[in-house]
Amino acid sequence: METKPTPAPTDFIREAVAEDLRLGRYTYVRTRLPPEPNGYLHIGHVKAFLIDYNIAHENGGEVILRFDDTNPAKEETEYVDAIKDDAAWLGIHWAKETYASDYFDRLYEWAVKLIKMGKAYVDDQSAEEVSKTRGTLTEAGIESPFRNRSMEENLDLLERMKNGEFPDGSRILRAKIDMGHPNMVMRDPAMYRIIHEPAHHRTGRNWCIYPMYDWSHGQNDSMEGITHSLCSMEYEIHRPLYEWFLEQLGEFKPRQIEFSRLNLTFAMMSKRKLRKLVEMGMVKGWDDPRLTTLRGMRRRGYTAQAILDFIKKVGVAKNTSWIDFALLESCVRDDLNRLAMRKMAVLNPLKVVIDNYPEDLVEEMDAVNNPEDAAAGSRKVPFSKVLFIDQDDFREVPPPKYFRLYPGNEVRLRYAYFIKCVSVVKDETGKVSEIHCTYDPTTRGGDAQDGRKVKSTIHWLSAKHAIPVEVRLYERLFTHENPDEGDDFLSFINPESLVIPENCFVEPSLANAKAGEHFQFERTGYFCVDQDSQPGKIVFNRTVTLKDAWARIEQKTNQ
């Protein structure tokens, strides 16, 4: 065999996991997907999901989907369903679906245990007082006057907090650690807060106290036997607390490892700002194809495979990083190039009359469905005297290096004939309204008998057979690489992020295209049938354009 074994992709987390196994720190691998059900999954979550999922499976382990539902004020069942749907679409299989709220009882028992150990206390200070006495980055905090009350009183108070005897914000349970700790996270962090409204989406009104992330997450990891709790860098300073709780309790201790989160240029990842875009109507919903929510990307036409490839190429590290949006586009082009059926579509039609073509003749031309896949076969495309071509493919006065149609020039109509432009008709404003060409009958199918060449091949549609459709041309939502920078992200919105041209036509073979199907419109881009499509009114979303060498040449010569 000549094929070299490709080394398995590795990174510092995979190495750490392998070492843990080798040294026997853990005898198996189990990770968890920890979404908070308060919004839709976006591409940033996908990176985290895939790291957890892949590392577990590469080691013969499993992953638990655990919803982090510790705050009833923000969480809803609707999001739970959407997250599961998105994760499944990506091809993620979870061994078990759990909720932080499944463990509320046990967590409460552990809190009681900590109180009995003298490691936690009920604080009657207001949120404002707690905040004020926390100290600053450089100064130690001040201990609460309630810090040293008796175990019995703490137990009694916590019980009554749980039973709903006190109003929201009146008391919290805090871990008793060190108000002078240089790491602010360790300055007697809150464990439980009182929340009466609204009802929790799963536990209803059973609970009036809810655990904070720090008190819930690590303990849940431990209860589920998670070996590796993988999360983003901002949790690094929480790791000492994660470990402190489990050490005090003497429970199984998973290893938390942090990696840098995914930042994507020209994309909005902030949940709060995403919500604002949706609520202000700047985009049409959480599944707007301009968003990098998974639902948006799906609707835009990104394939799961392309997204998986992208995440693999992004890698895993601890550096603050900004991934170029072009890398995502490259991945989706690569995947769609392999699988998308080719079609002809004219989005900005120019009427072409073939002067020497018989008035009523219609010919069926053979067109290849996918040059990358011989098994995809071919189809018939009707040809007749009056055609549409794209406006971009004709210039009355050709710029330098322009190979397409212009007066006197001959080009090939893809899979049809060579044509030559002989005259131009203009409307009253002086704009070219139609052009006249002659065709060479001996070039049927697209090859010249005499071996002569043309420099360009353009796509076309028979005017009377063309199907009118709606086409939505999407561009980047923002004009700024990092729209999250500064406070006025709305000013970075690209006014041309969605353009719907007036007269778009596609070839008749697309008449029965179904929502979700991917196509390449030759020489134009990749498109996906939108769910808004109706019988007789198909809607296409542009997933991504094809690379356009001519656009670059033109841009350069214009400078």
Added chain:
RNA sequence: UGGGGGCUCGUCUAAUGGCAGGACAAAUGACUCUGGAUCAUUCAGUAGUGGUUCAAAUCCAUUGCCCCCAGCCA
């Protein structure tokens, strides 16, 4: 400013004391019935300064810059 983390081509990422490599982007050319795809080539990097070493992106010291933390959010 206290604590924590980071710094390798424009971007992302390898190299685990021994030839700084890959991908995306960019550029040039070949090929082409998609100015697509493909192929070839090119451009381009170890934050600075010292030190250890036969040998340093890697080890040590030091400086600089960037990110995170003062929610009863996660």
